[in-house]
Amino acid sequence: MNRIVVVGAGPAGLAAATAAAALGVEVVLVDAAPKLGGQFFRQDALARGDRFTLPFQVEHVPNATVWAVEPVAGGHRVHLRIGAADDPSRTGRVLETRALVLATGAFDRALPFPGWDLPGVFTAGAAQAMAKGQGVAVGDRVLVGGTGPFLLPVAASLAAAGARVVAVAEANAPVSAWLSDPAGAAAGGRRIPELARYAGLLARHRVPYRRRTAVVEAHGSRQVEAVTLARLDREWAPVPGSERRVEVDAVAVGFGFTPQLELAVAARCRIEGGFVAVDAAQGTSVPGVFAAGELTGIGGAELAASEGAVAGAAAAKRLGAVVEPPLGAMARVRAGRRFAAALAAAFPVRSGWTGWLREDTVVCRCEEVDLRRLRAAVEERDVGGVRPLKLASGAGLGLCQGRVCGRNAAVLAGLGDTAFARRRIASPVRLGELAAAEPEVESADPPWSAAAERGFGQDFG
Amino acid sequence: MSPIESADVVVVGAGIIGAACAEALSASGRRVLVVDRGAPAGATTAAGEGNVLLSDKAPGPELDLALASRRRWPELLESLRGELGEALADVEWEAKGGLVVATDQDSITPLRIITEAQREAGVEVRDLGQAAARALEPHLTTAITAAAHYPGDAQVQPVLAATALLAAVRARGGAVCGGTAVEGLIVKGGKVAGVRVGGEAVPCGAVVNACGPWAGHFSITAGAPIEVLPRRGMVLVTAPLPPLVARKVYAADYVASVASGDVDLQVSPVVESTPTGTVLIGSSRQRTGFDESLEVEVLRRLARGAVRLFPVLERVPVMRAYGGFRPYTPDHLPVIGRDPRIPGLWHASGHEGAGVGLAPGTGRMLADLMDGRRPEVDPVPFRVDRPALMAQIKA
Amino acid sequence: MRVVWDGEEVEAREGQTVAGVLTGLGVRSWRTTRGSGRPRGLFCGIGTCFDCLVKVNGVPDVRACQRVVADGDDIRPQSGAELPS
Structure with missing residues (x-):
């Protein structure tokens, strides 16, 4: 079988699969969720059917975890476990492909603060997933905090699910930030009116929107009972005297997003500035591996879909399909990237957050490594790299493998902040699953041509 | 300056x-x-x-x-404790002992020959049968045929x-x-x-x-x-578990695998717990230059070896695999x-x-x-x- | 559909995750950390943080936010590091 493998069925993956299928190429679309759409188009899991339909050339493999990507001669082997999440009874499948599209997306970045490990503190993405996907609000009185436009739809979803959103605390000062790059903001197309609509929605729900404000502590013994909100200065240091206590039973925080890099790292793709480096055809530094969506930079669903369309066409071309360069999608990608750059500039994470922590504040949630232990590793043991930092402090050695703490621990230790993304096993598998006989490899048959080797990025980019 | x-x-x-x-x-x-x-x-x-x-x-x-x-390690740590203080000298030293197990009849005699020779060379080693070995490591497979206990084996981080x-x-x-x-x-x-x-x-x-x-x-x-050439080794790491394996436990064919000069992949099961509760599963040896890419077959063989020695591990998650290059000399x-x-x-x-x-x-x-x-x-x-x-x- | 939560039968719906069922019941925490025994529950909600671990049918270390319930599932809180039963 000669087909593309797309990992991730969010906006980028859906667009990649659809674009490749439209060119007559078969696609296997692999995703962890039962339904299509990813985090952005999160579907109601309790409703019947699927909102999305795919062309017949696309085989959708739901409930599938890619636990390893293995480079082999001429392509890659994608190792799946399919079935109930984390269950030893999952079945295996191994797909070999000469054109792999990675659209694995991103997850919320959470910054640590005292009390952030209490039950009732969630990421903004958790609040969103529970409200949209499971029809349940994570609390009755919820404070939404962090930075970025994503906080608005999260607050709206919480309100729709019946929660009282006490406030939205935005750590940056977005209006002045947007004004600093009006052309970039305008490149966002539908995004600005969409955000205005959310803002209107929140105004109708009487949800206060507080700029330069953050949750700097959560209080409670067994779960969150209140938070401390503080005004922030330009660098996010709390303004003395501005702290006030707010009674809540849940907090949802998000400080932008971290790309899910491990499959790209396993495929040996070059990472630049924390994201997968791609050419104009979404090709990575590794021939036959394409990346689209948040993996290549945080830019939202529209940009992700445009990148997906380009990646799908480029992957199809690699398999020998006759492909006209998708100039429209490529132009949308360029515009989307300008918007993404404006977004990144408007909603940065400022250095002052490190001052929210106390010596006993947990940095690594899995291994319960606090700031004191992390600092001891750096200062007393003079640790200068991520691997020794992990082993000397314990941070990043737990089940999440540094997904939550990695960037924060790296900043606190003064190290480069993507070095935690190397995870050879991309998702835990049970030993018995590994020990079982390897499923028969579904091989990739090559219709090999020199033209197919060359992406159109090199022709038209 | x-x-x-x-x-x-x-x-x-x-x-x-x-x-x-x-x-x-x-x-x-x-x-x-x-x-x-x-x-x-x-x-x-x-x-x-x-x-x-x-x-x-x-x-x-x-x-x-x-x-x-082995004599020097505890002395060295003791002197570091005096010089640097308790926290810095804590290197998770565990004089936990090792247990080498044979899982077939053919391995019994070679194991006894080596333990006899080691004993003469000054190594403390006790020959054990199945029951005594399982008394030391209760989760060990019933399929073992013989074992040797080395109280002197230890581990540091x-x-x-x-x-x-x-x-x-x-x-x-x-x-x-x-x-x-x-x-x-x-x-x-x-x-x-x-x-x-x-x-x-x-x-x-x-x-x-x-x-x-x-x-x-x-x-x-x-x-x-x-x-000096690189020889690659991979280790699997499980999720943290309750105390499960007290010693370093490995199959008798490990010694042959270490001594082999083969370029090809050698895998021999080595299983041990760490103080945080994770179980480390080795060992593989492969001479592939400085190639770092993952080979799933190596992970599968490591997993099989570990489950064979400790069947309880079958439904335990593996969360990490790490690899490194070890310095190999021809002799x-x-x-x-x-x-x-x-x-x-x-x-x-x-x-x-x-x-x-x-x-x-x-x-x-x-x-x-x-x-x-x-x-x-x-x-x-x-x-x-x-x-x-x-x-x-x-x- | 019915599942068992900590020994008690509860209603569940097709498509619900363990975290969805428990959040609907008002349960905030269903695991304790192995180090200091602190309570934990849902955090990231999308499968990346491994904080919401729970035991399902005797198997620990299952992410409650990713696991879709099946009729009759026996779901129990997880206490620190546990071995499969």
């Missing part, structure tokens, strides 16, 4: 061997500069399990060095161990510089006079090549090639001593997977040789110009 101005000795490589050499040299009063092109304790050392083993060594020079090192040794070097006035590549030796009058670092000359009287798997590369840069013996071609150049490498265990003995041997003292262990088998290694040296 930059720490890199001059030194008595420059140790190249801040892994466990470089750290142990630097510690021993600074203990005898030398001002030592340790440089590493990467992060200290960040390569082979960070990918090690921290084995301090007697059980896997047949009688011979390596076992002699292992016995001396290698990054903690190396960083503690390096802290001692700093405390004695030495310096450790990560992210610093040595570009070459400075040789004057046929002798080492310094090293070139970042385009600058650092005068020194001696240089120690402790580059582990990259010792061969460095020896070429230094103009005195030795044959399986470390290289410790002076380079006869360039006076002032010394080598300490080639320990393969035993570097953590052999580190204190190696450091001491090197310091004794440099000071002109008679080493506790005969250094002749480890010398740089020994026939087995010399035969491999290409100009």
Whole structure:
């Protein structure tokens, strides 16, 4: 079988699969969720059917975890476990492909603060997933905090699910930030009116929107009972005297997003500035591996879909399909990237957050490594790299493998902040699953041509 | 003031061997500069399990060095405790013992032959039957046919161990510089006079090549090639578990796998818990140069071996696999001593997977040789110009 | 559909995750950490943080936010590090 493998069925993956299928190429679309759409188009899991339909050339493999990507001669082997999440009874499948599209997306970045490990503190993405996907609000009185436009739809979803959103605390000062790059903001197309609509929605729900404000502590013994909100200065240091206590039973925080890099790292793709480096055809530094969506930079669903369309066409071309360069999608990608750059500039994470922590504040949630232990590793043991930092402090050695703490621990230790993304096993598998006989490899048959080797990025980019 | 101005000795490589050499040299009063092109304790050392083993060594020079090192480790940690304090000297030392198990009839006799020989060489080892072995390790498979218990086997956490040794070097006035590549030796009058670092000359009287798997590369840069090659090993790490495996437990064929010189993949199950509750599953050996890419088949074979020894592991999650390169020599013996071609150049490498265990003995041997003292262990088998290694040296 | 939560039968709907069922019941925490025994529950909600671990049918270390319930599932809180039963 000669087909593309797309990992991730969010906006980028859906667009990649659809674009490749439209060119007559078969696609296997692999995703962890039962339904299509990813985090952005999160579907109601309790409703019947699927909102999305795919062309017949696309085989959708739901409930599938890619636990390893293995480079082999001429392509890659994608190792799946399919079935109930984390269950030893999952079945295996191994797909070999000469054109792999990675659209694995991103997850919320959470910054640590005292009390952030209490039950009732969630990421903004958790609040969103529970409200949209499971029809349940994570609390009755919820404070939404962090930075970025994503906080608005999260607050709206919480309100729709019946929660009282006490406030939205935005750590940056977005209006002045947007004004600093009006052309970039305008490149966002539908995004600005969409955000205005959310803002209107929140105004109708009487949800206060507080700029330069953050949750700097959560209080409670067994779960969150209140938070401390503080005004922030330009660098996010709390303004003395501005702290006030707010009674809540849940907090949802998000400080932008971290790309899910491990499959790209396993495929040996070059990472630049924390994201997968791609050419104009979404090709990575590794021939036959394409990346689209948040993996290549945080830019939202529209940009992700445009990148997906380009990646799908480029992957199809690699398999020998006759492909006209998708100039429209490529132009949308360029515009989307300008918007993404404006977004990144408007909603940065400022250095002052490190001052929210106390010596006993947990940095690594899995291994319960606090700031004191992390600092001891750096200062007393003079640790200068991520691997020794992990082993000397314990941070990043737990089940999440540094997904939550990695960037924060790296900043606190003064190290480069993507070095935690190397995870050879991309998702835990049970030993018995590994020990079982390897499923028969579904091989990739090559219709090999020199033209197919060359992406159109090199022709038209 | 930059720490890199001059030194008595420059140790190249801040892994466990470089750290142990630097510690021993600074203990005898030398001002030592340790440089590493990467992060200290960040390569082979960070990918090690921290084995301090007697059980896997047949009688011979390596076992002699292992016995001396095993005696030295607790003394060394005790002195570091006094010098650096409790926290820094805590390297998760566990004198946990080892258990070697045979899982078929054919392995019983070879196991008994080796334990008998080890006993004569001074290793404490008890031959056990199935029931006694399972009394020590209740989760062990019922399929074992014989076992040997080595109370002297121990474990340390290698990054903690190396960083503690390096802290001692700093405390004695030495310096450790990560992210610093040595570009070459400075040789004057046929002798080492310094090293070139970042385009600058650092005068020194001696240089120690402790580059582990990259010792061969460095020896070429230094103009005195030795044959040290990378041999790759992978380890699986489970999610944290309740106490499950008290000792280091491995199959009897591990010894043969260690001693093999095959280029092909060798896998032999080694299972042990760490203080955080994770279970480490080794071991694989593969000579594939410095290729780092994942091979799922290696992981599968590691998993099969572990589940065979401990069936309870079958439904336990594996959360991590890590790999590293170990320094391999054609005759399986470390290289410790002076380079006869360039006076002032010394080598300490080639320990393969035993570097953590052999580190204190190696450091001491090197310091004794440099000071002109008679080493506790005969250094002749480890010398740089020994026939087995010399035969491999290409100009 | 019915599942068992900590020994008690509860209603569940097709498509619900363990975290969805428990959040609907008002349960905030269903695991304790192995180090200091602190309570934990849902955090990231999308499968990346491994904080919401729970035991399902005797198997620990199952992410409650990713696991879709099946009729009759026996779901129990997880206490620190546990072995499969």
